[in-house]
Amino acid sequence: MTTSYSVRYDHVWVRYGDHIALEDVTFDVPHGDFLVVMGPNGAGKSTLLKVTLALVPLWKGRVEVLGVDPYKDKGILRRVGYVPQRERVNENVPLRAIDVVLMGLMSTNKFFFKKEKYVEKAIQVLKEMGLENVAYKLYSELSGGQKQRVLIARAIIADPDILLLDEPFSALDVQSSRLVARSLKRLNDKGKTIILVTHDFAPVANYAKRVALLNRRLIAIGKPTEVFTPENIEKTYGVRAPVAFAGNICIPILGDQHER
């Protein structure tokens, strides 16, 4: 099915027990978009990614990925790459960087997967991420930025149309954040739709095409210069925060939302 959008959220409601995580969220993500989703802790940002992947049950509403409901046809998720929060990965399992990347191809043959067949492809993707020299190192021995790029490599090895990223800049220094952001920019330039959840807008300020402010409900969505207004920020975070402008770029000065 051909659609004008990559993902559509249609009056999406999610609840965990008595707690409502997402409340009537409706918007489309067009092909080739670079959408940054921001909001305070508990705003439902990660839940939004999880409904896209059909990982949490929907209470009400509908999600479409490339025109297909992922809850009914999980096969569509082969066209979606997912980069989870690094903290959710168990680094104590002794896997090498290349093994982690190859995991992205497992959906091709889940039970009799032959890693050897795809090694060349994995090396190629690691090379694109500037990581070919650490391919055979243990994942746990890599730096934070390298780990993040390995997880991105895992997400893109199957050549997905959509890339979902959950807090990719968490606990990264400036240099590593820039490297990761540039990798995302390159992927977006190749036509991949990117939906990125973050607290830190600065690394992608140059590249984000649209921003969505979320606090269980969708507060605002659009170009960063239109969305980052003191009113929207107050509605989202409950605090008034200044917005810094530099040319066409704008960044809200939010401080550390994790400390709130």
Place this chain on the structure above:
Amino acid sequence: MPVTSVFPYWVTNMNVDYLASSIIIFALTLYLSKYLRATKSTFIIPSSADLAVSISLLSILLLSKVSTLFILIMSVILSAILVKVGQTSHAPLLIKVIGYSTALLIIPYISYEMYSYVTSLVTGFLYLTPETVSLLIVDAILLLIYLIFDIQIAYSFFDKEFSEIIGLKPSLWVSLVLFGAVIVGFTMTFMYGFLIAHILALSATNIKNRKLGIISFTVFTSLLIMNIPAALAVALGSVLATVIDKMLLLWKGSNLKVSKVRKAVVRKALGVPGV
């Protein structure tokens, strides 16, 4: 004319079936420990050994004799509990305490025969019983499944969420590993006894180099089993295998060519301060 064995004396005297079974159990414990360590669930093997004793004691009281079927059914129920409680040690401990307390308080009033059975559960059997043979078959099948599906298991433990998305069914693999941990704890308890099962499990879960671990365990246990009781030989063999593994790590750690990161990992693994 006396019948002579086709095997030399040192082979016939070394309790080959017991040794071979021990190597399977040791290899399985090493395999499981790789993942249990990763989820900080190393306690699960010793706790399943505790549970095996508890269940046996309770089944003595309830059924007059230990029924293999009863033990296996109970193991499935208890493994489900262990999977549910996952990485917390409180629930297995609680079950253990209830099991021991109830059984030990009542057992002396029943018979001396049962008391001696309990004693052998603690000190270990020196032969394969029908129960241990049944459990060994399950162990061997599990080891085979783990080796065939090693990638699926590794990925499921590494990133459960991503595995779910790509349709790997991570809960299946994680549950299978936890179930294996319970079964191997049971087998060890019935083969070696409660105390030695603990020693073997705790030694094996600390070994990093699996291949070397299996080789050194085989060599040491083979030598020891000719001179000391089999269960004790297994315990000492596992401890010596751990010592060799630690010495190797220490040697690697002291090698100047080793990278700083790896050195830090080795120091951390050995519990050496300054990491």
